[in-house]
Amino acid sequence: MSAPSIDVLGIGNAIVDVIAHADDAFLDAQSMPKGGMALIDEERAEAIYEAMGAGIQASGGSAGNTIAGIASLGGKAGYIGKVKADPLGHVFTHDLRAMGVHFDTPAATEGPATARCLILVTADAQRTMNTFLGACVNLTPDDIDEQIVASAGITYLEGYLFDPPHAKEAFRKAARIARDAGRKVALSLSDSFCVARYRDEFRALIDEHIDILFANEDEIMALYESDLDTAIAAVSKSAGIAAITLGAKGSMIVSGSERIAVPVAHVSQVVDTTGAGDLYAAGVLHGLSRGLPLAECGRLGSIAAGEIISHFGARPETPLASLIG
Amino acid sequence: MSAPSIDVLGIGNAIVDVIAHADDAFLDAQSMPKGGMALIDEERAEAIYEAMGAGIQASGGSAGNTIAGIASLGGKAGYIGKVKADPLGHVFTHDLRAMGVHFDTPAATEGPATARCLILVTADAQRTMNTFLGACVNLTPDDIDEQIVASAGITYLEGYLFDPPHAKEAFRKAARIARDAGRKVALSLSDSFCVARYRDEFRALIDEHIDILFANEDEIMALYESDLDTAIAAVSKSAGIAAITLGAKGSMIVSGSERIAVPVAHVSQVVDTTGAGDLYAAGVLHGLSRGLPLAECGRLGSIAAGEIISHFGARPETPLASLIG
Numbered sequence: 001m002s003a004p005s006i007d008v009l010g011i012g013n014a015i016v017d018v019i020a021h022a023d024d025a026f027l028d029a030q031s032m033p034k035g036g037m038a039l040i041d042e043e044r045a046e047a048i049y050e051a052m053g054a055g056i057q058a059s060g061g062s063a064g065n066t067i068a069g070i071a072s073l074g075g076k077a078g079y080i081g082k083v084k085a086d087p088l089g090h091v092f093t094h095d096l097r098a099m100g101v102h103f104d105t106p107a108a109t110e111g112p113a114t115a116r117c118l119i120l121v122t123a124d125a126q127r128t129m130n131t132f133l134g135a136c137v138n139l140t141p142d143d144i145d146e147q148i149v150a151s152a153g154i155t156y157l158e159g160y161l162f163d164p165p166h167a168k169e170a171f172r173k174a175a176r177i178a179r180d181a182g183r184k185v186a187l188s189l190s191d192s193f194c195v196a197r198y199r200d201e202f203r204a205l206i207d208e209h210i211d212i213l214f215a216n217e218d219e220i221m222a223l224y225e226s227d228l229d230t231a232i233a234a235v236s237k238s239a240g241i242a243a244i245t246l247g248a249k250g251s252m253i254v255s256g257s258e259r260i261a262v263p264v265a266h267v268s269q270v271v272d273t274t275g276a277g278d279l280y281a282a283g284v285l286h287g288l289s290r291g292l293p294l295a296e297c298g299r300l301g302s303i304a305a306g307e308i309i310s311h312f313g314a315r316p317e318t319p320l321a322s323l324i325g
Numbered sequence: 326m327s328a329p330s331i332d333v334l335g336i337g338n339a340i341v342d343v344i345a346h347a348d349d350a351f352l353d354a355q356s357m358p359k360g361g362m363a364l365i366d367e368e369r370a371e372a373i374y375e376a377m378g379a380g381i382q383a384s385g386g387s388a389g390n391t392i393a394g395i396a397s398l399g400g401k402a403g404y405i406g407k408v409k410a411d412p413l414g415h416v417f418t419h420d421l422r423a424m425g426v427h428f429d430t431p432a433a434t435e436g437p438a439t440a441r442c443l444i445l446v447t448a449d450a451q452r453t454m455n456t457f458l459g460a461c462v463n464l465t466p467d468d469i470d471e472q473i474v475a476s477a478g479i480t481y482l483e484g485y486l487f488d489p490p491h492a493k494e495a496f497r498k499a500a501r502i503a504r505d506a507g508r509k510v511a512l513s514l515s516d517s518f519c520v521a522r523y524r525d526e527f528r529a530l531i532d533e534h535i536d537i538l539f540a541n542e543d544e545i546m547a548l549y550e551s552d553l554d555t556a557i558a559a560v561s562k563s564a565g566i567a568a569i570t571l572g573a574k575g576s577m578i579v580s581g582s583e584r585i586a587v588p589v590a591h592v593s594q595v596v597d598t599t600g601a602g603d604l605y606a607a608g609v610l611h612g613l614s615r616g617l618p619l620a621e622c623g624r625l626g627s628i629a630a631g632e633i634i635s636h637f638g639a640r641p642e643t644p645l646a647s648l649i650g
Contacts, residue, residue, distance in 0.1 A: 054384065
């Protein structure tokens with residue numbers, strides 16, 4: 001097996017975020033469960049946009065954020081995801097390539113527009129997301145470049161990929177190629193509603209295919225329909241490594257019978273938690289791709305997550321390589 | 326004269342900002358004078374965008390930022406400016422209206438795209454701007470709604486309006502209507518290169534039409550081609566009130582023989598100075614529209630500028646009304 005030419009390859013829904021402040025009354029009026037991610041159609045996206053406050057736009061997407069984090073940490077990063085050849089697609093593509101990420105999935109020339117996620121950030125720094133999947137529904141197995149996947153040390157898949165109709169097949173194809181090439185496969189459970197939608201498939205997938213699993217407490221409990229301790233015991237028998245984020249309590253990395261408690265990084269002001277889990281995954285994956293001890297991987301995850309929650313938006317503003325010491 | 330139905334009406338180039346970090350070497354390689362604003366065509370905009378790093382997009386435009394500040398301070402605000410009916414124009418329009426700003430200048434349905442400003446922010450928090458004026462070139466005197474201007478307590482004009490070919494006439498028409506209606510007219514000199522382009526016209530305009538002038542030290546010295554003290558003496562005989570920003574040294578408000586030194590507001594971290602002058606103007610204009618003493622107007626300017634330089638982007642993230650105590 002040759003040395004990987006890409007450290008971490010992310011495959012996910014390619015999304016541009018529109019981020020604005022909102023209050024709890026707005027979430028209530030719009031029937032948005034706080035902290036969740038809802039799938040919406042274009043008409044609803046337009047209606048929410050009209051109702052929401054002034055905001056900023058920034059490239060996003062869960063795996064896209066993670067991959068931007070890998071590049072920012074100094075790793076060799078690649079991405080597969082589907083935009084449309086429209087202004088937002090141009091922005092998404094620019095932002096990854098400008099960070100040195102290998103990204104050449106062909107943009108769709110017809111069909112729905114590039115995906116948008118309308119993110120409402122409340123005063124408690126929590127984010128509530130509304131995703132119009134747009135062009136992401138056009139990601140198919142044909143977009144999975146076998147050579148790229150086989151050359152990546154770790155292929156990282158977001159659970160949200162199960163939502164667009166054909167992306168699930170693309171997901172499975174990528175996981176198969178990676179395993180056949182003797183590479184590692186990582187999965188993020190994305191959110192607890194996503195877990196509820198695809199619980200059985202996720203559990204089977206983790207048993208068969210997944211070397212590194214990322215989840216928060218809600219997601220891991222939703223996966224096993226149990227309390228946290230039971231879920232951790234279950235996942236330790238299923239995935240090779242599981243990294244469970246615990247909000248302000250930090251995270252826990254589980255590997256067989258090992259349990260490593262990872263503290264959060266100090267942050268002077270928490271502004272917007274969008275992307276916290278994505279950047280935590282970036283730090284951990286970067287450490288794993290470098291063969292670092294698990295505790296050190298966790299430390300990198302905490303530092304990357306700490307940077308992202310200190311400002312609006314889910315892509316690093318400060319080069320993460322300058323923060324990891 | 327009836328009470329104004331709008332406190333401050335801004336007229337300016339309607340622009341969406343694309344903001345990214347850059348280092349000095351990038352500015353050198355691109356021949357960009359640091360801290361300046363260059364007018365560029367669409368081809369150059371595309372070339373710079375390809376070369377620059379990952380960024381965020383946010384509504385901008387000098388007067389647009391000021392007017393967003395007025396709304397954020399709790400004032401009744403209006404705006405006149407020209408976007409195209411395209412995705413960025415939609416974003417610009419949304420962001421003003423979402424703040425409660427009266428904005429109904431018809432969007433252009435043909436011609437160039439909505440204006441973009443590519444902003445490079447260096448580690449010293451300085452911003453270097455590259456503006457593709459796009460649809461702004463289609464602002465004409467017909468877009469100046471006489472009733473709106475006559476009903477606004479203060480009409481605020483940005484010097485940059487002299488760049489697009491017909492906007493200057495629109496500018497003069499608005500100033501005339503405001504004066505005829507017994508209202509105040511304010512002008513920002515925008516930047517020292519802009520002053521150099523239109524020095525004689527600006528000086529004549531200030532003598533005849535301008536009640537409130539905003540400038541930084543470079544701009545006021547460029548206007549009078551003199552040192553700062555001489556320039557301040559000259560402007561005190563020309564404009565009713567002049568508010569001169571002095572960077573980290575604060576600002577000075579000049580009214581006849583009066584000189585009021587205004588300190589800066591405390592800011593824990595200066596991230597991006599984009600919009601500092603625009604938001605300073607917002608604070609001062611808000612105070613003037615409320616009939617507050619000049620020193621208090623200056624204090625509001627410093628607070629608004631302090632908020633904007635603490636984060637990426639030139640529109641307030643924290644409601645300014647909550648900061649002015």
